[in-house]
Structure formats: structure tokens, C-alpha cells
Amino acid sequence: MxxxxxxxxxxxxxxxxxxxxxxxxxxxxxxxxxxxxxxxxxxxxxxxxxxxxxxxxxxxxxxxxxxxxxxxxxxxxxxxxxxxxxxxxxxxxxxxxxxxxxxxxxxxxxxxxxxxxxxxxxxxxxxxxxxxxxxxxxxxxxxxxxxxxxxxxxxxxxxxxxxxxxxxxxxxxxxxxxxxxxxxxxxxxxxxxxxxxxxxxxPFFIFQAQKNHGDSLIEQAQTYIEEHLSGKISFEELAAELAISRRNFDRRFIKATGNTPVEYLQRVKIEVAKKSLEKGRKSIFEVMEEVGYSDDKAFREVFRKITSLSPLEYRAKYNRGATSA
CATH class of the missing domain: 3.40.50.880 (Class I glutamine amidotransferase (GATase) domain)
Known part of the structure; x- marks a missing residue:
């Protein structure tokens, strides 16, 4: 026994x-x-x-x-x-x-x-x-x-x-x-x-912007990312704007948030997309464009990678009122 x-x-x-x-x-x-x-x-x-x-x-x-x-x-x-x-x-x-x-x-x-x-x-x-x-x-x-x-x-x-x-x-x-x-x-x-x-x-994640790390420069970068989701972000240009090399920018970003800048951007985009799919009646294409994706395949791949569900599956799970693709 x-x-x-x-x-x-x-x-x-x-x-x-x-x-x-x-x-x-x-x-x-x-x-x-x-x-x-x-x-x-x-x-x-x-x-x-x-x-x-x-x-x-x-x-x-x-x-x-x-x-x-x-x-x-x-x-x-x-x-x-x-x-x-x-x-x-x-x-x-x-x-x-x-x-x-x-x-x-x-x-x-x-x-x-x-x-x-x-x-x-x-x-x-x-x-x-x-x-x-x-x-x-x-x-x-x-x-x-x-x-x-x-x-x-x-x-x-x-x-x-x-x-x-x-x-x-x-x-x-x-x-x-x-x-x-x-x-x-x-x-x-x-x-x-x-x-x-x-x-x-x-599928149950609610992404939380990790801002209690004490690095004010990286917090500026996070705020910039969150305010420019629908446009194209160049991390080379963002690092230059913050007067830091791209290599040091990436290193400090990972240390502060646990994500690379690209991963952070993807997670913020997908969190916004999730909320749109949960609450609204926008089509998946409209939600995709809202968060700055122009490539349907790329959006679906990133969405599944982060949530383990396709956008359609996610919406069916959390939004009973939505029917259009």
C-alpha cells in the first residue's frame, strides 16, 4: 500500500x-x-x-x-x-x-x-x-x-x-x-x-503587462507597444529612440518582462484580439486588422500558439452571440 x-x-x-x-x-x-x-x-x-x-x-x-x-x-x-x-x-x-x-x-x-x-x-x-x-x-x-x-x-x-x-x-x-x-x-x-x-x-490566460520590474526605460517601450498595436513597430527604431543598442534593449526587455519584445508585442495583440472576440460581433478578419495583422495565416498561427485554440474556436468558446467568420 x-x-x-x-x-x-x-x-x-x-x-x-x-x-x-x-x-x-x-x-x-x-x-x-x-x-x-x-x-x-x-x-x-x-x-x-x-x-x-x-x-x-x-x-x-x-x-x-x-x-x-x-x-x-x-x-x-x-x-x-x-x-x-x-x-x-x-x-x-x-x-x-x-x-x-x-x-x-x-x-x-x-x-x-x-x-x-x-x-x-x-x-x-x-x-x-x-x-x-x-x-x-x-x-x-x-x-x-x-x-x-x-x-x-x-x-x-x-x-x-x-x-x-x-x-x-x-x-x-x-x-x-x-x-x-x-x-x-x-x-x-x-x-x-x-x-x-x-x-x-x-485558453484561460489573461495576459498581464509586467510593469512592476522597476526598469523605466522598458516601461516606456511597453507603453509605446501597447499604444501602437495597429501599426508596424520597428524595434530597431524604438531602441534608437530610447538611446540604447538593440542588443541591450532586447536583454533588458527579457530581464524585465520575461518575454522578448516580439513575444510581448504578440501577446498584447492577441490579448486585445481575445477581448474583441469575447465581447463583440466583429468578424475574425476585422479583429485581425484591428490588432495590426495583415496576414491571415500569421494571425491564426500566433493566436493558436498563445491560446492553443484557433480564433474561431476561441470565439465559439467564449462568445455565444457571434456567428460570422
């Missing part, structure tokens, strides 16, 4: 990712036993505290202490609102997570639980996902980690991460299939009505 530890960190951890993980895993175990098998998992909640209040104090949980667990097979780190205090308050838990992994345990982090996972140092040089809204903060704090913010799930060397919010349900199904079998995962998918086919969180 495998031992699963769902951690409850200090700092108002997300209750749904704790209770949801517990419920699905125990339901998988019950289904597995009904098929005539022995129990596959033992699931416990653990923390450095004997009592924690969650959801603004509405719910109280009583986990066992992590030091009473000598060895576990799978650690689950739930989502928790990130702050520097979150890391400070959970230093003992972070060290324990690292020890358990080095002792053979696997780890699954959910949403912004990736910040606690990253603080262990285990993810340096490895792939990781987290909520799209935390992308800029995560990249700034943990530059050695290969953040894959578009991925719904990443898996590398016994460490599993997922994207934002309720996409933790897809990670739990992934773990059910790994620890039980495909049929049990399908059963849980049907029981809890979770779409098993999701593989990306890109």
Missing part, C-alpha cells in the same frame, strides 16, 4: 485543493476495492501545526504532525496565496519536503503550491507549472526553474505540477491513473465530471 500525505501549510492554504484531492483519491481507493483489489492508498493530512483555520477561519482542520511520518510515497502540496511570509512560515515544512523527496517520495504541487515546492531548491533546472497570474512573480523569484506556464501538467523525475485553480483536478486524475489504472481514472472523471482531455491552461 502507498502512503499519500496531503500537506496543510500555514498561510490559509486553499481548502478545495485539500478536500478535493482527499475525496478523489479515497473514491478511487473505494472503486479499486469494489473491483476485488486490496486498498492501494492510505491518505493522510499533515502539517507542522495540530490545528489550522482555513477559508478565512470558516473551517478548522486537525492534521497530524509531519514529524510523525517517517516515510511517505507521495506528497501533495495544495495551492496557497503566495507571499514572502508563506515561505518564512513554512521553512520547517519546506525542509521536510526536500528530505522526503531525497528519501524516495514523489511530489505533486497544485497551482501556487509551486512556490513552496520551488523554495525546496529541488526544481532548479527542471520544468514546473503554476497559475498563469503568478507567472511573472515566479520567474522573478526562481529564475533557474524552467517555468512552463502554458502547461496544465508537468512531470519530471517524480515531481508533478499543474497550472491554476481547479486544474488541480486534472493532476489528481493523472495521479489516479498512475497509482491505480486508466479505468479507475475514467471512473473518477465521470463521478466528479472532470474533463480528462485538457492539456493546456493557455
Amino acid at each position: 502507498k502512503h499519500v500525505t496531503i500537506l496543510v501549510p500555514k498561510g490559509n492554504a486553499n481548502l478545495s485543493s485539500i478536500t478535493g484531492s482527499h475525496e478523489i483519491l479515497t473514491s478511487a481507493n473505494a472503486y479499486w476495492r469494489k473491483q476485488g483489489n486490496k486498498p492501494r492508498l492510505e491518505v493522510t493530512l499533515a502539517s507542522t501545526e495540530s490545528e489550522l483555520k482555513l477559508d478565512a477561519g470558516f473551517v478548522t482542520v486537525h492534521p497530524i504532525h509531519i514529524q510523525t511520518i517517517q516515510k511517505t510515497d507521495l506528497l501533495i502540496i495544495p495551492s496557497a496565496p503566495y507571499s514572502a511570509q508563506l515561505i518564512r512560515e513554512n521553512e520547517a515544512m519546506i525542509g521536510w519536503i526536500r528530505e522526503q523527496y531525497l528519501g524516495g517520495a514523489e511530489i505533486a504541487s497544485m497551482c501556487t503550491g509551486a512556490f513552496l515546492l520551488a523554495a525546496t531548491g529541488l526544481m532548479d533546472g527542471r520544468m514546473c507549472s503554476t497559475h498563469w497570474s503568478a507567472e511573472a512573480s515566479f520567474r522573478q523569484l526562481f529564475p533557474k526553474i524552467k517555468l512552463q506556464a502554458d502547461k496544465l501538467i508537468t512531470a519530471e523525475k517524480g515531481i508533478y505540477t499543474n497550472g491554476g485553480a481547479y486544474s488541480f483536478l486534472n493532476l489528481i486524475l493523472f495521479l489516479v491513473e498512475k497509482y491505480f489504472d486508466r479505468q479507475t481514472a475514467i471512473y473518477c472523471s465521470k463521478l466528479f465530471q472532470i474533463d480528462m482531455e485538457r492539456s493546456s491552461q493557455s
